[in-house]
Amino acid sequence: MRMSKQERQRQLILAFKEDPFLTDEEMAKRCLVSVQTIRLDRMELGIPEYRERIKHMAEGNFDRVRSLSPDEVIGEMIDLQWDRSGISLLEIRQEHVFSRTKIARGHYLFAQANSLAVAIVDAEIALTRSANIRFVRPVHLGERCIAQAKVIEQKSASRLQIQVMTKVSGEIVFQGIFDVYRLEENERT
Amino acid sequence: MRMSKQERQRQLILAFKEDPFLTDEEMAKRCLVSVQTIRLDRMELGIPEYRERIKHMAEGNFDRVRSLSPDEVIGEMIDLQWDRSGISLLEIRQEHVFSRTKIARGHYLFAQANSLAVAIVDAEIALTRSANIRFVRPVHLGERCIAQAKVIEQKSASRLQIQVMTKVSGEIVFQGIFDVYRLEENERT
Incomplete structure (x- = not known):
């Protein structure tokens, strides 16, 4: 069963916090939505994309x-x-x-x-x-x-x-x- | 203390049997004799030299x-x-x-x-x-x-x-x- 947008975005924040190496594709599979939906969620929540997240960590x-x-x-x-x-x-x-x-x-x-x-x-x-x-x-x-x-x-x-x-x-x-x-x-x- | 030639040759046979990868140099150190002595021992005993032993095994x-x-x-x-x-x-x-x-x-x-x-x-x-x-x-x-x-x-x-x-x-x-x-x-x- 699909979860609500609110619930999905809550999960998204938790998931990326726990595993910054999670890709949009993996997250989409988990939430049973399209990759585009996850991308929009990330933009709304201000979570940078995969490469940016890794780069940010590596420059830390x-x-x-x-x-x-x-x-x-x-x-x-x-x-x-x-x-x-x-x-x-x-x-x-x-x-x-x-x-x-x-x-x-x-x-x-x-x-x-x-x-x-x-x-x-x-x-x-x-x-x-x-x-x-x-x-x-x-x-x-x-x-x-x-x-x-x-x-x-x-x-x-x-x-x-x-x-x-x-x-x-x-x-x-x-x-x-x-x-x-x-x-x-x-x-x- | 150095061992007798007989004892050394007995040990040599055992040592090469146990570890065919033993070199003359290592055996010489063990027996406190020169490498030449070990070579002569091997010849007397008919034990082939290192490279020959390995080649023989690898061709097995x-x-x-x-x-x-x-x-x-x-x-x-x-x-x-x-x-x-x-x-x-x-x-x-x-x-x-x-x-x-x-x-x-x-x-x-x-x-x-x-x-x-x-x-x-x-x-x-x-x-x-x-x-x-x-x-x-x-x-x-x-x-x-x-x-x-x-x-x-x-x-x-x-x-x-x-x-x-x-x-x-x-x-x-x-x-x-x-x-x-x-x-x-x-x-x-």
């Missing part, structure tokens, strides 16, 4: 990755708070999928999550010690993977436990717990 | 990977027994390491292990469901990673639990348990 004044060179992060960094949390975006392209099935190869999802977990650590050098991961559902060519990492436990000054959850259109596709430790420059071997 | 009559295109395996397949075991070799090159530390990036070790776990499954399509992994020690530029996978449990016709252990010069650097499932062609979504 977030922390700089210390533990990796920028090109060593797999995916695009969208947000980063040292020792707290981070978000990255990886669009699954031809080079990421199995040739026959067009399903993303697991190690790219792992690489996105792992490099994000390492990237949020406030240290010159950070390494993964262990990880417990789950591929919840296959990811296909063209899908956009939003990985969100947060520190869930600081086991000691040098050991952090980081949870990473990767979603496509709000649906979990990958999750993992990463044990990451930082090394100070003088501890390098 | 092992199973063909079904679940992946050959170029989708990360590393070089050395041995494969469907639904039982497999071995692959990955040499850590410049493109695999962090620019600053020259330590191999975790996702390459993961990719080697994960693609090997998938490769040994006798199916057109096999996917990783979950993994529990541990980076035991950092791997450096130039090191050769030998990953050995074996099926430790067949949970059902379609689910296999696979253990992967990756070693450098006989020392464990990475280990993981992978839960992999196979899909039949008609189950594809």
Whole structure:
């Protein structure tokens, strides 16, 4: 059953707040209305369009990755708070999928999550010690993977436990717990 | 203390049997003798040299990977027994390491292990469901990673639990348990 315009716009505000990576197409499907209707809703509510929202986030004044060179992060960094949390975006392209099935190869999802977990650590050098991961559902060519990492436990000054959850259109596709430790420059071997 | 020649040759036979990827240099270090001594030992014992041993293994009559295109395996397949075991070799090159530390990036070790776990499954399509992994020690530029996978449990016709252990010069650097499932062609979504 279709909801009223008022109810739909209320849901729209909540949905975009919770997931700024939601597209108009996905929102239209959820609300059983046309994409045009969602666009009009957004205009009425003053919610910028997808590309603008991402650009806005990416330009945000977030922390700089210390533990990796920028090109060593797999995916695009969208947000980063040292020792707290981070978000990255990886669009699954031809080079990421199995040739026959067009399903993303697991190690790219792992690489996105792992490099994000390492990237949020406030240290010159950070390494993964262990990880417990789950591929919840296959990811296909063209899908956009939003990985969100947060520190869930600081086991000691040098050991952090980081949870990473990767979603496509709000649906979990990958999750993992990463044990990451930082090394100070003088501890390098 | 140096061991006798007889004892050394006995150890040599055992060591090469256990790890055909052992080099003369590594063996010389272990036995506290020169590389030349090990070479002479090998000749006396009729053990072929490193490159010959690898070539011999790679030419062996092992199973063909079904679940992946050959170029989708990360590393070089050395041995494969469907639904039982497999071995692959990955040499850590410049493109695999962090620019600053020259330590191999975790996702390459993961990719080697994960693609090997998938490769040994006798199916057109096999996917990783979950993994529990541990980076035991950092791997450096130039090191050769030998990953050995074996099926430790067949949970059902379609689910296999696979253990992967990756070693450098006989020392464990990475280990993981992978839960992999196979899909039949008609189950594809």
